[in-house]
Amino acid sequence: MSYQIPERVRRLQAYDPSTGAYPVRLDANESFFPLGPELMAEVLEAVEKVEFQRYPDPYAAELCAAAADFFGVKPEEVVAGNGSDELIMLILSAFAGRDRKVLVSEPDFSMYRFYSEIYELQCVSMDKKRGSVDIDGLLRASREEDAAVVIFSNPCNPTGCGVKAVDVLRLCRESGALVVVDEAYMDFWSESILKDVAGLPNTLVLKTCSKAVGLAGARVGFAVGNRELIDALKKVKSPFNVNSMSQAAARVVLRKKDLLRERLNAIRRSAQGLKNALELLARRYPEKIQSLPTVTNFALLRCADAPGLYRGLLERGVCVRLSMGDCLRVTAGSAGENAQFLKALEELLREESV
Numbered sequence: 565m566s567y568q569i570p571e572r573v574r575r576l577q578a579y580d581p582s583t584g585a586y587p588v589r590l591d592a593n594e595s596f597f598p599l600g601p602e603l604m605a606e607v608l609e610a611v612e613k614v615e616f617q618r619y620p621d622p623y624a625a626e627l628c629a630a631a632a633d634f635f636g637v638k639p640e641e642v643v644a645g646n647g648s649d650e651l652i653m654l655i656l657s658a659f660a661g662r663d664r665k666v667l668v669s670e671p672d673f674s675m676y677r678f679y680s681e682i683y684e685l686q687c688v689s690m691d692k693k694r695g696s697v698d699i700d701g702l703l704r705a706s707r708e709e710d711a712a713v714v715i716f717s718n719p720c721n722p723t724g725c726g727v728k729a730v731d732v733l734r735l736c737r738e739s740g741a742l743v744v745v746d747e748a749y750m751d752f753w754s755e756s757i758l759k760d761v762a763g764l765p766n767t768l769v770l771k772t773c774s775k776a777v778g779l780a781g782a783r784v785g786f787a788v789g790n791r792e793l794i795d796a797l798k799k800v801k802s803p804f805n806v807n808s809m810s811q812a813a814a815r816v817v818l819r820k821k822d823l824l825r826e827r828l829n830a831i832r833r834s835a836q837g838l839k840n841a842l843e844l845l846a847r848r849y850p851e852k853i854q855s856l857p858t859v860t861n862f863a864l865l866r867c868a869d870a871p872g873l874y875r876g877l878l879e880r881g882v883c884v885r886l887s888m889g890d891c892l893r894v895t896a897g898s899a900g901e902n903a904q905f906l907k908a909l910e911e912l913l914r915e916e917s918v
């Protein structure tokens with residue numbers, strides 16, 4: 565018999581990011597800041613020095629040093645990945661083990677389940693309580709199920725809720741599993757466990773350059789943890805996982821702490837403005853939309869007809885993300901992008917049909 569694609573692969577739903585050329589893109593939680601001419605010039609200068617005929621530095625030493633400085637940890641407590649996405653894949657495939665259990669708290673970032681299924685791990689899911697991780701529930705389940713890995717995003721994509729550092733640390737200390745805390749959105753909140761992670765035997769924190777840092781196109785993410793875990797990750801990763809151009813670009817950008825802080829503050833202001841505007845709109849159309857609180861760079865709207873609004877926005881050139889069936893997840897954009905989105909949304913809400 566000829567080759568058959570395994571059943572579990574055939575069953576998978578492909579990740580489906582929007583690809584159309586929409587003038588307003590608020591669907592992927594990226595930074596709305598382009599590098600800008602000055603920073604771009606520095607990045608290009610660094611990329612020009614790349615030896616394209618050579619393989620990249622397998623340990624991305626200079627990049628990890630810049631990241632460690634940025635995060636306030638030691639370089640040996642950091643490993644770089646081709647986006648944090650690659651690190652999620654590596655951690656699950658190498659650290660969980662075949663037929664072992666991965667515990668997730670859903671709704672959450674879909675990649676945790678996606679990679680668990682590809683690598684034939686049993687993905688055990690706990691429901692979130694009002695959008696938040698139920699720490700006691702996870703702790704109980706991690707023991708009862710003898711989970712190898714517990715993984716969740718904090719703050720959460722897509723619910724926008726966060727768990728306090730003290731509660732995350734309690735889970736880390738009391739669970740026998742490897743706890744992976746994906747802090748992709750922690751730049752927008754203040755409950756990171758980064759300063760404690762090196763002292764924990766069983767915890768990895770994931771960080772990314774794709775959100776506040778503004779380098780989604782370069783695909784650079786990090787895992788931070790105690791040296792033993794980080795050394796183990798270095799052993800299992802593909803040797804040249806982060807290409808030389810991305811290493812050079814991210815190294816330059818992560819050194820710009822003042823500029824990044826300014827941009828971060830602008831993103832926070834944009835998110836606050838967007839949420840305030842949606843709050844007002846929701847008061848005018850309470851039967852159509854409800855604005856949910858978030859601690860992230862995206863707003864969340866629960867809608868009577870989320871697919872209808874989603875399609876209506878696309879027709880008006882605004883791409884947001886349809887999320888959890890009945891919600892729209894909207895990235896904080898530039899002032900102009902937010903205004904175009906709000907205008908289109910208001911038009912749609914005035915119509916009878918949505």
Ligand SMILES: *Cc1c(COP(=O)(O)O)cnc(C)c1O
Nearest residue numbers: 647648649673721748772774785
């Ligand atoms: C955006 C995001 C990431 C970042 O992934 P990269 O591969 O680093 O771009 C990680 N986790 C969550 C929950 C995210 O939403």
